[in-house]
Amino acid sequence: MKEVKCECGHVNPHGTVLCESCGISLIEEKAQGKLHDMRYEGSARRSQTYNKTIIDKIWNFFSSVKVGVWLIVVTLIASALGTILPQEMYIPTIMTPAEYYEDQYGWFGKLYYQLGFHNLYSSWWYLVLIASIGVSLVICSIDRVVPLYRALKTQRVTRHESFLKRQRLFGITDAQTVDETFEKVKENLKGKRYKIREEDGNILAEKGRFSRWGPYVNHCGLIIFLIGGMLRFVPGMYIDDMVWIREGETKLIPETDGQYYLENKEFTLEVYDKEKDNKAFSEAIENAGMVAKNYQSDVILYKKVDDSVAGEEAKLEEVKEYDIRVNEPLKFEGFALYQTEYKLDELSSMSFNLVKKSDNEPLGNLKIDLNEPEKKYDLGNGYSVEIMSYFPDFEFNDDGEPRTKSRVPNNPAFVFKMLTPDKPDGEISFVAIQQTVEPFGDNEYQMKFAGIETKDVSGLTVRKDSTLWFFAVGGFIFMFGVAQGAYWNHRRIWIRRKDNEIWVSGHTNKNWHGLKREIGMILDGSGIQEPKDQLQDE
Amino acid sequence: MANLSSNLLLVAFILYLVAIPFFGGAIRQKKGLEEKKSFEKWAKIGITITIIGFLSQLGFFITRWIVGGHAPLSNMFEYTAFFGMCLVLAFILIYFLYKTSVLGLFVLPIALLVIAYASMFPRDISPLIPALQSYWLQIHVSTVALGEAILAVSFGSGLIYLVKAIDQSKRSKSTTWLEVIMYSFVAIIGFVVITSGFALSDYKATYNYIDKNDAAATLEYSMPALVGPHEWELVNKGDFEPLVEVPAIINAKKLNTVIWSLGAGLVLYILIRLIIRKRIGALLQPLTKNINLDLVDEISYRSVLIGFPVFTLGGLVFAMIWAQIAWTRFWGWDPKEVWALITWLFYAAFLHLRLAKGWHGEKSAWLAVIGFAIIMFNLIAVNLVLAGLHSYAGS
Structure with a gap:
């Protein structure tokens, strides 16, 4: 690696285009152009200097902005493809995705499914795209920020004439008409918050160098953000679960290591009322039919007391009472419980009267808790009822046998054995809603339906996301960096004495219009002519 | 009060309409110094009318907020009207920065179209569904609208660039x-x-x-x-x-x-x-006669530079915070979310092309046009066709 010694004496790293100190062009061919390419101060970027080993090639590939932009554009198009049809997570679960896409969207849906676009954002190739953007961010930034930092740090006040001449804003003024010490100009520069450095009567005024780091700061933020996204795949960092709790029920909250329990006191669904709510809404409510106003679960959070013995029912200690509403989750220990679903009026209990068919005389009443039915109900006076089988969600299977679809009491059915003084061996009866079957011939006794009770059920999402901090910190740094780069400008003005002339050059990383206006105000009344925009002359 | 509110919007609409010819008067060929002054007067009248119109629309916004009890940003009409208002605000700010009357001649008609388009949707004041009942509604939605409006100014000046630069x-x-x-x-x-x-x-x-x-x-x-x-x-x-x-x-x-x-x-x-x-482009070309191409290019670029962080803040950062609170996760690949990401990616590409690849002038102006097309797609097609979780925005 040979270093390049400039005629001004400064030693530059191999690959430098413009001397870090005086700004003279170190590469002959590049000096031919009228204006210097000031983008990275002509510093020695690794990607522009080495291209031999495989590592060089990979480095150069990812450090290219062209590649970066292509990655962005391809990701953009891929993302758009995923919005043509709903993603798998948003389709109803009534049938398999393969069937659903074909059923709803025909051949196009089938193709969409076969291409894997129904799960596009978690497909391997989409993740590869995002990862490539991440790699590109890291390499691009390192490739530029290090030499740029060196160059800006080493720059000296007196720049080489060829450097000044090849700035976009450049002008020469005859020195005879000018105040020798630039006092007025310096005052104006200070008024515009420039930092002034002087050397041999030449001036370098600079401000907002800070904004040059904006892009690299925001890239750092994005990298932290992407790391947060990767951490999601680490077990335990991200929990996405669901708990359904009936009113009056206390349940263990999943994923809390058996530590936390939740009691659901009441679920409330409110809708807007044309009469009672804001009158301004009445027309909108009329047009929409029904508008939901509130979904709310009133809950109590419990924590298991430490000395609970395993196997026994846990001893619980109340932690807090809370009303979970949409937009107001219950938070504890990094967990959050969200009101996301509900089920109104689920059957909770059924009552029956035991009657003798001949006179319809009630002989006793039983109320069956459909979620925890008892084995046997004693009705007194020698009457009792046994539950031989219970089907909470009853249906007949293909062989005509009764079975239950789920444990949710949507359609309860029972096989009762009625024990009475005159039938001590019991009579058997199959009872479902609006249906009674007596499999062993006519019974003398009957279980007569007497009523139901219902309860609402709250569906709460259980969420823990330990990666959120990465996203928060990454997002904040990104926003900071973007603002830093976007809302400040790095401006430099060089004023150099050259024999009987004053040379003025100006450079900014953006907003040339603003710099021109500012230079105009700074030089106003000093006798120095405003530098010309050499790009506009062309 | 609800009536007062709608009338204020109508007044604003008419004032914007009236302001346009004044900006037209302000850009006619400048001859003598005498005449230049009179043209400045035209521009002054134009911008004054625009500001009064803006205040009137602000009145519409505030009265509607009072009547409904929540920020009027909850459906297609309210959002789009607010977007139009932000566009006018962005224009007013840029006008005082660069004193370019011709920008009014292009941006105000766009704002008018946006507001007229908004008015075609149901204008009833509607109650908020539970997911929208949060102070993040006004924070998220207003920041997005402002960001998109600033980006739309970039489109406006990009359009001026194209009208002037393209050989008719x-x-x-x-x-x-x-x-x-x-x-x-x-x-x-x-x-x-x-x-x-x-x-x-x-x-x-x-x-x-x-x-x-x-x-x-x-x-x-x-x-x-x-x-x-x-x-x-x-x-x-x-x-x-x-x-x-x-x-x-x-x-x-x-x-x-x-x-x-x-x-x-x-x-x-x-x-x-x-x-x-002749082509409409050719009809409009004389209006841009006195405009400096470099200046409109710069306005277009700076609008992106100012609008991009605002859009990121509203459309991604605030959006994610609210989504975490209301929908349990900060990101769920809902079509609206994805299109916000697409908009963001696009303007990121725009800035990289401009800063590192030197895409200035006409190329950059076309990019500003595509960016605005993406924003409009997100506003119109995603709300009305792709729907998803933001479907309440579709009515």
Whole structure:
């Protein structure tokens, strides 16, 4: 690696285009152009200097902005493809995705499914795209920020004439008409918050160098953000679960290591009322039919007391009472419980009267808790009822046998054995809603339906996301960096004495219009002519 | 008060309309110093009227907020009207920064179109569903609107650049695409004219049809049905019979409206071309005579530079925070979220191309046009067609 010694004496790293100190062009061919390419101060970027080993090639590939932009554009198009049809997570679960896409969207849906676009954002190739953007961010930034930092740090006040001449804003003024010490100009520069450095009567005024780091700061933020996204795949960092709790029920909250329990006191669904709510809404409510106003679960959070013995029912200690509403989750220990679903009026209990068919005389009443039915109900006076089988969600299977679809009491059915003084061996009866079957011939006794009770059920999402901090910190740094780069400008003005002339050059990383206006105000009344925009002359 | 609110919006609309010719007067060829002063006077009147219009629209916004008890940012009409207001605000700020009257001549008509478009949606003050009941509603939505409005100014000045820079003496790809932009504006006018026309004549036709779940349903059209729903049947005999029938997954009523609007736009466009006997781009070109290309290029770029962080903050950062609170996760690949990401990626690419690849001038102006097209797609197509979780924004 040979270093390049400039005629001004400064030693530059191999690959430098413009001397870090005086700004003279170190590469002959590049000096031919009228204006210097000031983008990275002509510093020695690794990607522009080495291209031999495989590592060089990979480095150069990812450090290219062209590649970066292509990655962005391809990701953009891929993302758009995923919005043509709903993603798998948003389709109803009534049938398999393969069937659903074909059923709803025909051949196009089938193709969409076969291409894997129904799960596009978690497909391997989409993740590869995002990862490539991440790699590109890291390499691009390192490739530029290090030499740029060196160059800006080493720059000296007196720049080489060829450097000044090849700035976009450049002008020469005859020195005879000018105040020798630039006092007025310096005052104006200070008024515009420039930092002034002087050397041999030449001036370098600079401000907002800070904004040059904006892009690299925001890239750092994005990298932290992407790391947060990767951490999601680490077990335990991200929990996405669901708990359904009936009113009056206390349940263990999943994923809390058996530590936390939740009691659901009441679920409330409110809708807007044309009469009672804001009158301004009445027309909108009329047009929409029904508008939901509130979904709310009133809950109590419990924590298991430490000395609970395993196997026994846990001893619980109340932690807090809370009303979970949409937009107001219950938070504890990094967990959050969200009101996301509900089920109104689920059957909770059924009552029956035991009657003798001949006179319809009630002989006793039983109320069956459909979620925890008892084995046997004693009705007194020698009457009792046994539950031989219970089907909470009853249906007949293909062989005509009764079975239950789920444990949710949507359609309860029972096989009762009625024990009475005159039938001590019991009579058997199959009872479902609006249906009674007596499999062993006519019974003398009957279980007569007497009523139901219902309860609402709250569906709460259980969420823990330990990666959120990465996203928060990454997002904040990104926003900071973007603002830093976007809302400040790095401006430099060089004023150099050259024999009987004053040379003025100006450079900014953006907003040339603003710099021109500012230079105009700074030089106003000093006798120095405003530098010309050499790009506009062309 | 609800009436006062709508009247204030109407007043704002009219004032913006009145301001446009003043900006037109301000850009006529400057000859002597004397005349220059008089043109400055024109511009001053124009900007004053614009500011009064803006205040009036602000009054609309505030009174509607008071009446409804929540920030009027909760449906298509409210959001789009607010977006129009932000666009005017962004214009006013940029005007004082750069003193360019011609920008008013382009941005104000865009704002007018946006507000007129907004008014075609149901304007009832509607109650908030539980997911929207949060102070993040005003924070998230207003920041997004402001960001998008600033980005739209970039489109406005990019458009001025193109109108001036594109050679109208012969037909080229550029002139054709410029006419496509002009046609899109005319099509929005077509949409407004057609919708208001049929609304005034109180046109209604009801159809029974079979929806995508194979269930019987009815659909009321407010325009004659060129496109009828799946297995349609007239409810009242004698109503207009649809010419074509579409499968159940396509929303026939919306498609019908789109066809009517594009058709009306086409008729209008052809009429304009027949009357002026040249491209609309060529008609507008003289208005940009005195504008400095470098300056509009710079305005376009700086608007992106200012708007991009604002959009990121509103459309991604605030959006994610609220989504974490309301929907349990900060990101869920909902179509609206994805299109916000697409917008963000696009402007990120724009900035990289400009900063590192030196895409200035015409290239950069075309990029500003594409960026605005993406924003409009997100506002119109994603809300009305792709729907998803943001579907309440569709009515």
